[in-house]
Amino acid sequence: MISLQKLGATVGAEVLGVDRDRFVHDEDLPSACLQALEDNGVLVFRGVHLDDQTQVAFCNRLGDIHRFPTHPIPEISIVSLDPSKSAVAEYLKGTFDWHIDGTTDEVPNMATVLSAHALAEDGGQTEFASTYAAYDLLSPDEQQRYGSLRVLHSFEAHQRRLNPNPSPEVEADWATRPKREHPLVWRHRSGRCSLVLGATASHVVGWDIAPGQKLLEDLLARATAGDRVYRHEWSLGDTVIWDNRGVLHRVCPYDPTSPREMHRTTILGDEAIA
Ligand code: OGA
Ligand code: MN
Numbered sequence: 001m002i003s004l005q006k007l008g009a010t011v012g013a014e015v016l017g018v019d020r021d022r023f024v025h026d027e028d029l030p031s032a033c034l035q036a037l038e039d040n041g042v043l044v045f046r047g048v049h050l051d052d053q054t055q056v057a058f059c060n061r062l063g064d065i066h067r068f069p070t071h072p073i074p075e076i077s078i079v080s081l082d083p084s085k086s087a088v089a090e091y092l093k094g095t096f097d098w099h100i101d102g103t104t105d106e107v108p109n110m111a112t113v114l115s116a117h118a119l120a121e122d123g124g125q126t127e128f129a130s131t132y133a134a135y136d137l138l139s140p141d142e143q144q145r146y147g148s149l150r151v152l153h154s155f156e157a158h159q160r161r162l163n164p165n166p167s168p169e170v171e172a173d174w175a176t177r178p179k180r181e182h183p184l185v186w187r188h189r190s191g192r193c194s195l196v197l198g199a200t201a202s203h204v205v206g207w208d209i210a211p212g213q214k215l216l217e218d219l220l221a222r223a224t225a226g227d228r229v230y231r232h233e234w235s236l237g238d239t240v241i242w243d244n245r246g247v248l249h250r251v252c253p254y255d256p257t258s259p260r261e262m263h264r265t266t267i268l269g270d271e272a273i274a
Contacts, residue, residue, distance in 0.1 A: 002032045004040065010133035011247060012230035013040035020048050023058045030061035033241065037111060038190070041247040042128045042230060042240065049237035050115050052076050052263060059265040062241075063110055066266040079114065079262035081254070089256075094158050097199035098129070098224055098250045102269065103153040104178035104200060108244050110269040115239045118261040120254035127224075127231045131194035132246045134223030135185060143193075147185050150205040151216065154179040157202035181205060182273040184219075186245075189271055194246050195219060196273055223248060245269065 004013040056075045059065050067074040083089040102109035155177035186194045197220045204212030254260055
């Protein structure tokens, strides 16, 4: 059993009364968290100060974890804009745009876990919006009209937002990166429906580019309108878990020289977008 306090109208809940010790010893915590994640999209654990080993052990009980063979701890990635801490620091500027983790994978990531090891002086809050709520706010007519659309998601579309005038070398690199087509409306096994949107969404398949991009932008703007967003103000030692099946997220801009450092684990999904 866990005790929850809602943080936003459509997304986010704080998990109360869980300390580091419970992450290690409470046998029922993983299944309670998975249910709470499905219900709330984002779970916040304040000041739990998880070390990497505890974070990885807990995440192993939530599902299968993505492993990076080249990382010192293969299950942990460092989220930092400092190239000496992250080999992908440049691409991480893409986290400033609303996105869903893993949309160019065959099966998107189920959940992402971040723990705060160092904070930004300014900015660096992480924002979340529900993609289930985004579907629910469409009119029945829109749900019907958009229900059969397909959208191309690509690494390139995401990076082009940051770098609209790439060199030929950069463009050639983007062309080798993954692309994947998904339905706009994800009809989940659970019976719920969500919209699959965000920075990787390039265009609506089979439509002229401009009107498709406009529709995707409009839907994203409605999904992430102010009162629909939970903004997490980080304190050291906070751990936040979000559900990529039903949540968009972005980080508020922070300085590239900032000490901000998050330790990230990725829980693999087991349900393709369909
Ligand atoms: C991520 C991400 C946001 C943040 O790790 O996938 O989007 O707040 N991070 O650093
Ligand atoms: Mn992300």
